């Protein structure tokens with residue numbers, strides 16, 4: 291790695307961590323071509339791929355990089371008991387979003403353990419976090435730029451929903467500026483219970 295990953299705690303959401311510079315531009319290009327080379331998205335109607343158990347080598351490498359990065363910082367980015375599990379992740383989802391496509395507000399299924407990682411590629415987007423129970427706090431927006439990584443654990447994973455609303459052009463605004471929607475690809479890594 292050329293640069294040291296910088297981790298930020300997302301204020302107001304316990305257990306939500308963001309690393310904006312997780313992957314270099316070079317690594318993003320590399321990862322994107324590995325994903326597209328899988329041939330999962332040759333048909334336009336297919337926009338999601340899921341894998342369980344043995345993950346493709348690029349995903350295993352990504353998991354190792356996540357572990358390395360988390361271990362190198364002196365912050366509780368993931369609770370220690372999550373870090374010792376083996377493997378760290380055994381389930382993968384790759385989502386491909388065309389402009390106008392996003393994902394509805396949800397809490398990830400309970401059949402997945404605590405400690406979920408999402409890596410973003412291509413178009414930046416705003417991910418909105420909202421309390422799973424109404425009235426437990428205000429919504430929080432997080433910018434997921436290409437090459438960034440978010441980690442959700444504890445409250446962030448169980449007590450907050452996350453969503454990406456790209457339905458209408460003009461809906462995604464960050465710091466007063468509209469995001470120019472392009473294709474976005476995300477990699478979600480989880481561990482089955």
Ligand code: AKG
Nearest residue numbers: 383385393398408476478
């Ligand atoms: C999911 O697949 O459950 C997600 O939340 C994906 C989020 C993303 O695309 O960043």
